[in-house]
Amino acid sequence: MLIRIGNIADHVGESVKLGVWLYNKRSSGKIQFLQLRDGTGFIQGVLVKSQVAPEVWERAKELTQESSLYVQGTVRRDERAPSGYELDVEDIEIIQIADEYPIALKKHGVDFLMDHRHLWIRSPRQRSILKIRAEIIRAIQEWLDGQGFTLVDPPVLTPSACEGTTTLFSTDYFDEEAYLTQSGQLYMEAAAMALGRVYSFGPTFRAEKSKTRRHLTEFWMVEPEMAFTEHDESLRIQEQLVSHVVQHVLESCQEELKAIDRDITPLERVKPPFPRITYDEAVELLNREGMPFEWGEDFGAPHETKIAESFEKPVFITHYPAKVKAFYMKPDPSRPEVVLCADLIAPEGYGEIIGGSQRIDDPKLLEQRFAEHQLPRDAYEWYLDLRRYGTVPHSGFGLGLERTVAWICGLDHVRETIPFPRMMNRLYP
RNA sequence: UCCUCCGUAGCUCAAUGGUAGAGCGCCCGGCUGUUAACCGGUAGGUUGCAGGUUCGAGUCCUGCCGGAGGAGCCA
Numbered sequence: 001m002l003i004r005i006g007n008i009a010d011h012v013g014e015s016v017k018l019g020v021w022l023y024n025k026r027s028s029g030k031i032q033f034l035q036l037r038d039g040t041g042f043i044q045g046v047l048v049k050s051q052v053a054p055e056v057w058e059r060a061k062e063l064t065q066e067s068s069l070y071v072q073g074t075v076r077r078d079e080r081a082p083s084g085y086e087l088d089v090e091d092i093e094i095i096q097i098a099d100e101y102p103i104a105l106k107k108h109g110v111d112f113l114m115d116h117r118h119l120w121i122r123s124p125r126q127r128s129i130l131k132i133r134a135e136i137i138r139a140i141q142e143w144l145d146g147q148g149f150t151l152v153d154p155p156v157l158t159p160s161a162c163e164g165t166t167t168l169f170s171t172d173y174f175d176e177e178a179y180l181t182q183s184g185q186l187y188m189e190a191a192a193m194a195l196g197r198v199y200s201f202g203p204t205f206r207a208e209k210s211k212t213r214r215h216l217t218e219f220w221m222v223e224p225e226m227a228f229t230e231h232d233e234s235l236r237i238q239e240q241l242v243s244h245v246v247q248h249v250l251e252s253c254q255e256e257l258k259a260i261d262r263d264i265t266p267l268e269r270v271k272p273p274f275p276r277i278t279y280d281e282a283v284e285l286l287n288r289e290g291m292p293f294e295w296g297e298d299f300g301a302p303h304e305t306k307i308a309e310s311f312e313k314p315v316f317i318t319h320y321p322a323k324v325k326a327f328y329m330k331p332d333p334s335r336p337e338v339v340l341c342a343d344l345i346a347p348e349g350y351g352e353i354i355g356g357s358q359r360i361d362d363p364k365l366l367e368q369r370f371a372e373h374q375l376p377r378d379a380y381e382w383y384l385d386l387r388r389y390g391t392v393p394h395s396g397f398g399l400g401l402e403r404t405v406a407w408i409c410g411l412d413h414v415r416e417t418i419p420f421p422r423m424m425n426r427l428y429p
Numbered sequence: 430u431c432c433u434c435c436g437u438a439g440c441u442c443a444a445u446g447g448u449a450g451a452g453c454g455c456c457c458g459g460c461u462g463u464u465a466a467c468c469g470g471u472a473g474g475u476u477g478c479a480g481g482u483u484c485g486a487g488u489c490c491u492g493c494c495g496g497a498g499g500a501g502c503c504a
Contacts (some may be wrong), residue, residue, distance in 0.1 A: 028461055048461070081464095100439080107441055210500095399444080403504055
């Protein structure tokens with residue numbers, strides 16, 4: 001039976017068999033060091049010429065980078081090894097001698113690495129990031145499930161835009177045009193009226209010609225939607241969710257965070273409550289900090305970074321002007337020119353990771369908004385129905401997974417947070 | 430869509446308008462504790478494409494193609 005490197009500590013002193021790839025090899029005339037990986041970890045295999053069969057020694061010499069093999073050896077504790085363990089190799093069964101591997105253990109350019117993304121993800125750094133991504137997903141679902149949320153899957157193919165502003169990917173749907181979803185939110189509002197507290201987790205598509213470190217054309221969002229929930233309670237849920245995710249990663253991904261060299265001190269501070277400032281206060285802050293900004297505009301990336309610099313934790317910016325936000329957001333009853341919404345801005349310049357709001361529950365007002373935004377009413381009759389048949393106060397938000405992963409991992413681009421990123425100039429591999 | 434920058438060996442990069450080079454990788458040889466090992470050697474080129482200026486262009490000019498960073502928009 002094969003043992004996995006991740007469990008190697010349980011087999012000290014035993015002779016075990018591993019299925020591995022050769023990550024790297026160093027050799028002298030009479031000793032060879034094989035850097036082996038199996039997806040769960042790395043371990044160094046040691047062969048001393050005088051202590052192994054001649055044919056095993058020769059097989060080890062043949063191995064090239066990323067060759068696949070079964071290796072039999074005895075596990076030994078060794079203080080010199082980065083992982084604390086080494087394998088004294090006794091036998092080698094070659095599965096394949098790999099062709100010359102394109103990715104050297106040296107610096108490469110972004111374009112070259114992206115062209116070889118299918119191989120790049122084997123590297124320790126990329127492997128660690130994908131592992132952290134998986135733990136972030138686990139933490140999100142674990143927390144929401146524990147709070148009584150039900151997972152509901154909205155459609156990916158949709159008949160028309162949810163918000164109508166951004167560019168959509170279109171596709172043939174028999175005799176009509178369909179679009180890939182840019183948000184499941186409206187469907188999740190329907191689901192919340194059926195199940196109370198719900199969330200979706202899935203891919204989202206935006207055909208925007210954005211070329212920045214924060215943009216992908218295909219990315220994953222978590223979109224909770226909550227019936228009988230007002231804006232303030234939604235913010236409390238958001239800060240608890242984000243804090244749980246960060247603390248879970250700190251506990252369960254210590255090795256990976258170390259492997260990618262993430263400074264975890266800013267992450268350790270991420271606990272509720274998060275600071276809240278209004279849009280008005282944010283505008284004041286920007287002007288005070290020497291970044292002139294006019295009330296009524298929407299913030300750009302440099303503004304978000306400047307605001308975030310004033311806080312040690314993620315910060316909520318609330319009560320934006322209605323005209324810069326989506327049509328479905330509920331106006332503040334005491335001040336109808338602003339809406340009950342909040343963007344959560346991550347620290348360290350990572351920008352917006354959550355956008356959320358309380359939704360309009362009054363059917364008359366929602367119809368008025370449809371008219372103001374010149375939205376096709378017939379396509380949204382079903383959405384208006386939600387307000388006609390037992391409307392309730394409800395709120396929801398969308399959390400961008402890749403931006404959250406980039407922030408927690410401390411990456412300078414979201415393209416490393418997803419196995420196969422889709423961007424304006426990238427559809428391969 | 431706009432702004433800025435970059436395209437030279439498999440990879441990362443040098444080369445004042447004057448003989449296209451280095452390091453790494455591959456291959457060969459050496460080395461009994463290597464950590465991106467090290468040491469010696471071999472091979473490796475239509476300088477992104479098309480024009481132009483010049484005695485002479487990797488280098489200067491124009492256009493195109495590809496890429497990167499940013500803006501707008503958003504998560």
